[in-house]
Amino acid sequence: MFPDKCSITEQGKPCVNPPEFVVSITVETEEYMVGVTCGKHKQIVSGKIKILQKENKVPSGKVGFSPLKAVGTDCIHGDEEDFIQLDTKNFKN
Secondary structure: OOOOOOOOEEOOEEOOOOOOEEEEEEEOOEEEEEEEEOHHHHHHHHHHHHHHHHOOOOOOOEEEEEEOOOOOOOOOOOOHHHOOOOOHHHOOO
C-alpha cells in the first residue's frame, strides 16, 4: 500500500499531488524503497538523496524512479445476483 500523496513537504506544507514514482536506491543486487514522489518534485528528491548519500545517511547507490499507475475501484462486494449455483451431480470425478 502506498501513500495517497507525494512524500515531499515544501515550506512546511505537504504536497497534495498523488505519487507518480516510487523512489528507490539500488546497491549491488539489493533495491531499497525510500519514498514516493510526484513528477513536480522528482528532481528535488533526487538532489536530496544525493546529499543524504554524501552524509552517509542513506546507502550509496543508484537512485531510481519507477512509474506508478493509479488504479481506482469502488468497494468490492457480492450481491445475491452475483452468485451462481453449480449442480455437482453432473460432475464426474
